[in-house]
Amino acid sequence: MVERNPNLAKLRAGYLFPEIARRKKAVIEENPEAKIISLGIGDTTEPLSGGIVSSLVEACRGMGTLEGYSGYGAEQGMGDLREKIAEKLYRGIVKPEEVYVSDGAKCDTGRLQVMFGAEATVAVQDPSYPVYVDGSVILGQTGGYNDDASQFDGIEYMRCDASNNFFPDLSALPRTDLIYFCSPNNPTGAVATKEQLKELIDFAKKNRSILIFDAAYSAYIEDPELPRSIFEVEGSREVALEINSFSKMAGFTGVRLGWSVVPQELKFEDGTPVSKDWNRVVTTLFNGASNLVQKGGLACLSDAGYSEVEEMIHYYKTNATIIKKALTEMGLEVYGGVNSPYCWARMEGKGSWEAFEEILTQAFVVTTPGAGFGPAGEGFVRFSSFGHRDDVEEAVERLRKHLG
Amino acid sequence: MVERNPNLAKLRAGYLFPEIARRKKAVIEENPEAKIISLGIGDTTEPLSGGIVSSLVEACRGMGTLEGYSGYGAEQGMGDLREKIAEKLYRGIVKPEEVYVSDGAKCDTGRLQVMFGAEATVAVQDPSYPVYVDGSVILGQTGGYNDDASQFDGIEYMRCDASNNFFPDLSALPRTDLIYFCSPNNPTGAVATKEQLKELIDFAKKNRSILIFDAAYSAYIEDPELPRSIFEVEGSREVALEINSFSKMAGFTGVRLGWSVVPQELKFEDGTPVSKDWNRVVTTLFNGASNLVQKGGLACLSDAGYSEVEEMIHYYKTNATIIKKALTEMGLEVYGGVNSPYCWARMEGKGSWEAFEEILTQAFVVTTPGAGFGPAGEGFVRFSSFGHRDDVEEAVERLRKHLG
CATH class of the missing domain: 3.90.1150.10 (Aspartate Aminotransferase, domain 1)
Known part of the structure; x- marks a missing residue:
C-alpha cells in the first residue's frame, strides 16, 4: 500500500x-x-473601485471576441504587467524579467519551498505567517514537532517580540540556508527600518544564506524612511528574493494575483542562478495567473x-x-x-x-x-x-x- | 552557500x-x-460564448458593490461550484465534498506530487504529458536522467503505442506507489475502454497502488460506451483519484480553472484518508481559484x-x-x-x-x-x-x- x-x-x-x-x-x-x-x-x-472593475469587465468582454480572446499566456505573467510592476512599484530598481506574476504569495511560498527542496534549512521569525513553517514541514525541511518547545525541530525560530523591538538577535542565530522575513510584519505589524534590513542582508551575506523577503503588506508603509522593498537596501540583490501580492494592496484576496522578484545576481553555490530554477519550477508546476485577473492587476497600476x-x-x-x-x-x-x-x-x-x-x-x-x-x-x-x-x-x- | x-x-x-x-x-x-x-x-x-461572458462580467461588476464583493473563499472552492461539478459532470457518482476546485490540472499535479512526497514511486504512460515526469523529478521521486534510455531512472515507463493499442502491458509492470494514466490521452489521443480501465483498477488494487487519473480531455468523449471518469468504473473509489480542468472543456486555458476528485474511500497504508492530507496541502499551499473565474465555471455548468x-x-x-x-x-x-x-x-x-x-x-x-x-x-x-x-x-x- x-x-x-x-x-x-x-x-x-x-x-x-x-x-x-x-x-x-x-x-x-x-x-x-x-x-x-x-x-x-x-x-x-x-x-x-470603478476603474478596476471596468478593466476587469473589459477583459471579460474581450474574451468573448475573436480579437480579444486569449489562451495560455507565459507562466511568468504578461509582459506588460511585469513591466508595470517593475516600473510603478519598484521605480525601476528591479527589471521586468526579474518579476514573476503568480496567483498569490501563499502559492509562491509553496513553490519556492519545492524549488529549494527537502535539504534546505530554514529560519523564520517567531511569530510568523504559518505557511513558512507548515510548508517547510510538508516539504521535509524540518524535523518533527517538539511538544515541549511548541516548535518543530530543525527550524530556527527567530524570536521577535517587544523585548527586542520585533527584530531578531542575529548574533545568536545559527546559519540556515533560508531566512524568511516579513515586513510590515504579519502578525505583529512591526516594520523593519533600512538599518535593520541592512543588518539582515549583511548577516545573510556573511552566512551565504538566501533571504526570502515577504513584502505582502508593503503598500501600507507611508513613512518614506521605511523601505517598501528589500531591493531598496544595498547589497540585497546577491542575497534576497521577494514575494508580494495584490491581495492586501488592491483588495484582490479573492481575485488572486501576486508576484515574486528573483534578481539575476542571486545564485546557488554551484553558480546556477536561482532565477533559472525558479523559472523551471514556475513553468513546470504552474500555468500562470488568470488572464482576466492580470488585466485587473494592470488597471490597479495605472495612475488612476x-x-x-x-x-x-x-x-x-x-x-x-x-x-x-x-x-x-x-x-x-x-x-x-x-x-x-x-x-x-x-x-x-x-x-x-x-x-x-x-x-x-x-x-x-x-x-x-x-x-x-x-x-x-x-x-x-x-x-x-x-x-x-x-x-x-x-x-x-x-x-x-x-x-x- | x-x-x-x-x-x-x-x-x-x-x-x-x-x-x-x-x-x-x-x-x-x-x-x-x-x-x-x-x-x-x-x-x-x-x-x-455569450452566456459565460455575461456571468463573468456580472461577477466582476459584483466585486464593485458592497453586496457582491468577496474576499478569500474556501481553498477547496465555492460550495455551489463543487456541487454543480458533482451533479452535472459526475451525475452524482462523486460527492461535492470530494471535489476540490483549483487553478488547473497542471498545478494540481504539482500539489499532488508534494502531497505524496519524495519517497513515492511512480509509473507513467510513455508517451505522456511532461508534467508527470518533470514534477516527479523536481520532487525527488526519481533517479537521474539516463541518456542511453532517454528516460529517468526510478520511473516505470508504461509503453503505450500502436503495438499494444496504446494500453500498457500491465503483466510486465513492477509495482509503484503511483500510476499516472490519462484518457483521452495526451498526446496519443487514445481513449481507454471501460474494460481497460477495470484492468487498470484491478492492477492498482492488487498492488495497492494509487491511480492518478487525468481526465482533462473527457469532455471530448462522445461515444457513450467510453467512460468519461474513472469513477464510472467499479472498484475505483478505493484506488483512484482524478484530475480535470475547464481548460479544454470550456476554453479556459487562460482563465484558469480545474478540479480534482479524491474519494473518501482512498486511504494510505496507515488508514489515513488521502483526502485528509490533500485537504491539508490545498489549504496550506494554495489559496483557491479566483472568485471571478469560479463564477465563470458555474456558468459553464448551467444547462444553457x-x-x-x-x-x-x-x-x-x-x-x-x-x-x-x-x-x-x-x-x-x-x-x-x-x-x-x-x-x-x-x-x-x-x-x-x-x-x-x-x-x-x-x-x-x-x-x-x-x-x-x-x-x-x-x-x-x-x-x-x-x-x-x-x-x-x-x-x-x-x-x-x-x-x-
Missing part, C-alpha cells in the same frame, strides 16, 4: 485560518441571532487605478488607527497598527486561544490567537483592520464593554 | 512548451512575413452554458476530423482524433524533432514533437485541433503540399 508522506504526519491540527473559521461557525450555530464581526483573517472587505488603490489602503489604515486607539485606551499593550494593517495586543494573564475564545464568545468578535503564528505569539492576539468602518467601530465598542 | 536542489539539476533542457515557443519565435524572426499556424500546444482559440460548451467542443472536434482525414490521405499512420482533440502521426523515417523542424520551417505550421512526451513518442508528431477553422484548413493544405 502507499505510505503516507511522513512529513504531513508531522503537522499539528489544521492550517490556522480554517481552524478559526470552524470555531467561528460553532459560535454562530450556538448563537444564531448574534452578529459576528471579523477582525480575524486579513481579508479585504471593500468593493473594488493606483490612486484608487491608495484610497482603499487609507481606509483600512484609518480602521487600524481606530482599533489601536481603543485597545490602547483600554490599557492594553499594543504594537503595530502604523504602516501596517495589523494591531498586536498582549492579553495580560491569558493564553492567546483563551483570549480568542473569550472575545469571540463574549463580544462576538473574531480575532486571531497569537499562538497560531508560533510560540512567541502566545499571550497575544492579532486584530486585523480589514472590515467595514461601521463594523470596526461596533467591534471596538464591544471590546471596550467586554474587555475594558 | 545554498546548495542547488539536486533534483532540479537532473532535469533536461526546458519544459517542453516554452522550448517549442522559443523555436517558433526563431522562425518568425527569420521569416517575418510568414504566417505561422499553430497546431502545437493544446491551446483553445475560440471566444467564450453547457450547451454552449458542447458547441465549442464540437467545433474543435470537427477540426480534428479535418486534420485526421488529411493526414490519413497523405498516407500517414494516424491515431487519435476521435473522442479526442489530438491526432498522433508517425513520421516514417524521421526523428520527431526533425519532423517538427521540417514542418515548422517548410509549412510554417507548429506541431509538437512526440519525443517531448517521452521516449516512445520518438518518430511521432502530435497535431492539436485547437485553432480557427480557416487556419486549420490552411495548415492542412500546407501539410499536403510539403509533406504529401
Whole structure:
C-alpha cells in the first residue's frame, strides 16, 4: 500500500485560518441571532473601485471576441504587467524579467519551498505567517514537532517580540540556508527600518544564506524612511528574493494575483542562478495567473487605478488607527497598527486561544490567537483592520464593554 | 552557500512548451512575413460564448458593490461550484465534498506530487504529458536522467503505442506507489475502454497502488460506451483519484480553472484518508481559484452554458476530423482524433524533432514533437485541433503540399 508522506504526519491540527473559521461557525450555530464581526483573517472587505472593475469587465468582454480572446499566456505573467510592476512599484530598481506574476504569495511560498527542496534549512521569525513553517514541514525541511518547545525541530525560530523591538538577535542565530522575513510584519505589524534590513542582508551575506523577503503588506508603509522593498537596501540583490501580492494592496484576496522578484545576481553555490530554477519550477508546476485577473492587476497600476488603490489602503489604515486607539485606551499593550494593517495586543494573564475564545464568545468578535503564528505569539492576539468602518467601530465598542 | 536542489539539476533542457515557443519565435524572426499556424500546444482559440461572458462580467461588476464583493473563499472552492461539478459532470457518482476546485490540472499535479512526497514511486504512460515526469523529478521521486534510455531512472515507463493499442502491458509492470494514466490521452489521443480501465483498477488494487487519473480531455468523449471518469468504473473509489480542468472543456486555458476528485474511500497504508492530507496541502499551499473565474465555471455548468460548451467542443472536434482525414490521405499512420482533440502521426523515417523542424520551417505550421512526451513518442508528431477553422484548413493544405 502507499505510505503516507511522513512529513504531513508531522503537522499539528489544521492550517490556522480554517481552524478559526470552524470555531467561528460553532459560535454562530450556538448563537444564531448574534452578529459576528471579523477582525480575524486579513481579508479585504471593500468593493473594488470603478476603474478596476471596468478593466476587469473589459477583459471579460474581450474574451468573448475573436480579437480579444486569449489562451495560455507565459507562466511568468504578461509582459506588460511585469513591466508595470517593475516600473510603478519598484521605480525601476528591479527589471521586468526579474518579476514573476503568480496567483498569490501563499502559492509562491509553496513553490519556492519545492524549488529549494527537502535539504534546505530554514529560519523564520517567531511569530510568523504559518505557511513558512507548515510548508517547510510538508516539504521535509524540518524535523518533527517538539511538544515541549511548541516548535518543530530543525527550524530556527527567530524570536521577535517587544523585548527586542520585533527584530531578531542575529548574533545568536545559527546559519540556515533560508531566512524568511516579513515586513510590515504579519502578525505583529512591526516594520523593519533600512538599518535593520541592512543588518539582515549583511548577516545573510556573511552566512551565504538566501533571504526570502515577504513584502505582502508593503503598500501600507507611508513613512518614506521605511523601505517598501528589500531591493531598496544595498547589497540585497546577491542575497534576497521577494514575494508580494495584490491581495492586501488592491483588495484582490479573492481575485488572486501576486508576484515574486528573483534578481539575476542571486545564485546557488554551484553558480546556477536561482532565477533559472525558479523559472523551471514556475513553468513546470504552474500555468500562470488568470488572464482576466492580470488585466485587473494592470488597471490597479495605472495612475488612476493606483490612486484608487491608495484610497482603499487609507481606509483600512484609518480602521487600524481606530482599533489601536481603543485597545490602547483600554490599557492594553499594543504594537503595530502604523504602516501596517495589523494591531498586536498582549492579553495580560491569558493564553492567546483563551483570549480568542473569550472575545469571540463574549463580544462576538473574531480575532486571531497569537499562538497560531508560533510560540512567541502566545499571550497575544492579532486584530486585523480589514472590515467595514461601521463594523470596526461596533467591534471596538464591544471590546471596550467586554474587555475594558 | 545554498546548495542547488539536486533534483532540479537532473532535469533536461526546458519544459517542453516554452522550448517549442522559443523555436517558433526563431522562425518568425527569420521569416517575418510568414504566417505561422499553430497546431502545437493544446491551446483553445475560440471566444467564450455569450452566456459565460455575461456571468463573468456580472461577477466582476459584483466585486464593485458592497453586496457582491468577496474576499478569500474556501481553498477547496465555492460550495455551489463543487456541487454543480458533482451533479452535472459526475451525475452524482462523486460527492461535492470530494471535489476540490483549483487553478488547473497542471498545478494540481504539482500539489499532488508534494502531497505524496519524495519517497513515492511512480509509473507513467510513455508517451505522456511532461508534467508527470518533470514534477516527479523536481520532487525527488526519481533517479537521474539516463541518456542511453532517454528516460529517468526510478520511473516505470508504461509503453503505450500502436503495438499494444496504446494500453500498457500491465503483466510486465513492477509495482509503484503511483500510476499516472490519462484518457483521452495526451498526446496519443487514445481513449481507454471501460474494460481497460477495470484492468487498470484491478492492477492498482492488487498492488495497492494509487491511480492518478487525468481526465482533462473527457469532455471530448462522445461515444457513450467510453467512460468519461474513472469513477464510472467499479472498484475505483478505493484506488483512484482524478484530475480535470475547464481548460479544454470550456476554453479556459487562460482563465484558469480545474478540479480534482479524491474519494473518501482512498486511504494510505496507515488508514489515513488521502483526502485528509490533500485537504491539508490545498489549504496550506494554495489559496483557491479566483472568485471571478469560479463564477465563470458555474456558468459553464448551467444547462444553457453547457450547451454552449458542447458547441465549442464540437467545433474543435470537427477540426480534428479535418486534420485526421488529411493526414490519413497523405498516407500517414494516424491515431487519435476521435473522442479526442489530438491526432498522433508517425513520421516514417524521421526523428520527431526533425519532423517538427521540417514542418515548422517548410509549412510554417507548429506541431509538437512526440519525443517531448517521452521516449516512445520518438518518430511521432502530435497535431492539436485547437485553432480557427480557416487556419486549420490552411495548415492542412500546407501539410499536403510539403509533406504529401
